[in-house]
Amino acid sequence: MPDVGDVVTAQLVVAPYDSSTSAVLVVTAPDGTVSTPVTSTVDGGQTWTAPLVYTLAGVWRLSWTVSGTGASVEHELVSVAPTPGAGAGGRVYATTTDLANYLQEAPPLDAQQLLDAASRMLDTRVLAYCRYDVTDLGMPSDPDVAKAISRAVCAQVAWWGEIGDSTGAAGVGYGSVSIGSVNLGRSVTSVSGDDSAARQLAPQVADELRAPHLHDKLFLGAVAVPW
Numbered sequence: 001m002p003d004v005g006d007v008v009t010a011q012l013v014v015a016p017y018d019s020s021t022s023a024v025l026v027v028t029a030p031d032g033t034v035s036t037p038v039t040s041t042v043d044g045g046q047t048w049t050a051p052l053v054y055t056l057a058g059v060w061r062l063s064w065t066v067s068g069t070g071a072s073v074e075h076e077l078v079s080v081a082p083t084p085g086a087g088a089g090g091r092v093y094a095t096t097t098d099l100a101n102y103l104q105e106a107p108p109l110d111a112q113q114l115l116d117a118a119s120r121m122l123d124t125r126v127l128a129y130c131r132y133d134v135t136d137l138g139m140p141s142d143p144d145v146a147k148a149i150s151r152a153v154c155a156q157v158a159w160w161g162e163i164g165d166s167t168g169a170a171g172v173g174y175g176s177v178s179i180g181s182v183n184l185g186r187s188v189t190s191v192s193g194d195d196s197a198a199r200q201l202a203p204q205v206a207d208e209l210r211a212p213h214l215h216d217k218l219f220l221g222a223v224a225v226p227w
Helices: 096-103 111-125 143-163 203-209
Strands: 007-013 022-028 047-053 058-067 072-080 172-179 184-190
Touching: 007 022, 007 058, 022 047, 047 058, 096 111, 096 143, 111 143, 143 203
Parallel strands: none
Antiparallel strands: 007 047, 022 058, 058 072, 172 184
């Protein structure tokens, strides 16, 4: 699967073909923008190529129109991934280096996505109800507060690693099993939403944000943070 920024060569092989064969490529980007790259052939019309740069994440549509011998219309859908490591927007309070140092081991390959998600989770559930000094970009300006929030984000990611789930999708548990002399039954219950362990704040988050040296720098909202 290509990523945003990849430069590729779109290709079409035509059969049958001869000197009358011609191919035109129309590319539709995920935002609906349409372009017509320059096509060329080096083997008399059998193989047609065109340079293409994927500038957006999403599904691209490549439509080839062949005229002359081998006339046809061919469509191809290409799924393009975001730039590796690109955030989903919003403030991110920890880096993958922070996470590696917190875990004292190499972070997972999807560490950036996990840090993005953990930052959003703490932003909406904790930090939105806290008071602390910030920069023009909304980031904590005090080094001690910045470090504490960074460690809290890393603690959330570590928690997800411990339970093996970061979204709640794995929150399926087994209910009671009734065993009798005649009948054996098992019920299955699903845990979803905020009931899932993955959607709970990691216990260590409280420890990081309630450190004594933060007492006069970071004021926690009692309503949002029931610690």
